[in-house]
Amino acid sequence: MRKRLVSMLLAGCMVVSLCGCGKTAAGDTATDTTSTDSGTEEAATEEAAAVPGEVFGDTVQYDPNVPINNGEDIKIDFWEWGSDELFQQIVDGYTAIHPNVQIELVNNPWEDYWTKLPLALDGKDGPAIFNIHNSYHQNIVNYCAPYDIPTEDLEKDFNGVAAHVIDGNVYYIDYGIMTGSVYYNKDMWEAAGLTDADIPKTWDDMIAVAKKLTIKDGDNIVQAGWSFNDNVNSNYLMGVNYQLGQNLFDTDNKTCVVDNDATKKVFQMLIDAYDKEGVGSKDFGTSATDSFGQGQAAMAIAWGWFNNTLQSDYPDINYGVFEIPTFDGDPYAYNRYNGESTFGINKNADEKQQAVAQDIVKYFLANDELQVKFNLAMNTFPAKTSLADNEEILSNKAMAAIADHIDKYIWPGPVPATVEDSLKIAAENVFYNDMSIDEALKTAQDTINNDLKSKNFEAVESLYKYAK
């Protein structure tokens, strides 16, 4: 009897686990979306995508009345990672205009995407169109076909296009830009007697405010006023240096120069903030963003993605966002940014499929509604210049914080991972292993330049609008 009971329990567990597997599999694998499936239950329950009748777009325009593939049926694959619902809106909108096109949306987990994609693109059956992240530029760009949109048209509509021009061609651009801003806990702010007027503009102000926000029990910190644990490299050593006019790369655009006075000054400011001013501690919280989310830190600098994380993982945190402080109020640039990229087109795909992919890119670039949706979803500021004043965009905390000086952020280019990794080691060596700043930065610079020898990387800091 007992064995039978155990058997039934185990069988029950197996059924439950199999159900779990099924659900996961559905979420992680291909999602087939067929434009011609308009009669399905799914389509019937969802609001039908609007079909525009007129040409739309600014300089890059899209004419929905021009048939694609001569109106003949065609199927293409569209690869992306983790944003099914978002990409589904492109698919729905596009296939409503062109019902002869069937788009299979294939969602790969991020971890697998970057090994599977280049191998798929190298063969004949790779996706005709795919999502790109510029950190994998070097592994992907050789498989991309250039956009058949004139570069000058792209430049009229979008910021930062010049940085993406390779031998006169554009393979992808940014539809949005993301950077670091200061997230602050409004409840802690109020409890410390601070108001909006106290929002710091300079680093000195930031430290002064952080001191008011710090709570201690004897020598132990209970609440950090400002935490930068685990992100000194990405949010400070690779960004605040620009405020002092110091690029990450030399004028040859190939040699990394992180061992410099400006970066040392930034480093020293952070050490002093903890050790002299006591606004936090290297041992209080393992990550600044986690500490902020857990209500243990009042301020933390994070990029736009953190806005999503707070809403999804820490919905009880009452927070605001303000622009990163500067040393003197008139920085060379406020910070480094990185772009969310438009889609790549597979040069090895069938010509007809490539033509459809080119058409989808044009549809996406010309479509303001999609541009806004994508930027809101990714917490990026639109690269499309006409959307800089868009109300929906400016209602987003992360974007509103950077809107006033959006042209004063620098993109260094698709920087290889060794830069961020080596500076992470440098930061840990200084904060935890008692290494001097000089030695840590010199070691990092040597490692980076050694690694860059095998990379075909060229920085684009010189293309910054206010480059000296």
Add this chain to the structure above:
Amino acid sequence: MFKKQHALQSKSEIALRNIVVSGTLIFYLIFLIVPIGIALVGSFHEWNPLDGTYRFLGLENYINIMKSGDFWNSIWNTILFSVVVIFFRVGLGFLCAYAIFSSLIKFKGFYRAIYYMPVVTPMIAVAYVWKFIYHPQIGLLNHLLGTHVNWLMNANTALIAIMAMTIWKDFGYAVVMFMAGLYSLPEDAMEAAKVDGCTGVQLLRYVTLPLLKPMTLFVVVTSIINYLQAYVQVMVMTEGGPGKATYLSSYIIYNEAFVKYNFGYASAMAFILFVVTAVLTVISFRVSADKV
């Protein structure tokens, strides 16, 4: 293939044998031997399969590895990690197995299951849980000890913390193996020792331990192979930090291959690790050979 036929073997039995053996051989050929061959050749190249880079370098990768301070640091960490973890895995495993084996202990199956549960739990899950245990503010360990130590971001404690977690997770394997060994000990030898007047300690020292040497060797050798490849716990708990304090060889290999895409350099490192593993395994066998 396999034409020699035993008198009692039927043709269908021989066919089945051939299919099973050939299938296994083909499987290992495709998924083990060929990839190892490709990696060996790749180790002499600048190689990034994702962007198509493949340039012959000769021994340059190996020379650079030998000159690399990070590599030697990781080798030292890996050996230290392996020796300590294996020592405690074998020691604790044997002590627990011997205690459970005692006739005084009831519910032996329960204890065996309890000790073995961490072994079957995925390392990645265990590592995440222990990362929370080590958290400087909300971690259980500091709470119990009344301390404020940042266990995983202190160069003096980070590797020790990872070792402790690994020992906790893995020593149950040794418990089960030693229990199997204890149950298979020849009863006549044990009885004879008792008749001759052996005390409990003498029985353990002069009879039980010598008879368990083959099992001990097996646990040690499989542990060497396992721990020289330790990677997941470092990836999850410290990412090699603080600085490079917890760099293990496999972590560097992963980093070179899948972060920096230096597949040639990573392959060369993997081959050096392969040689180190083979040498240590042979030494273990040699040291034990005359005593087993």
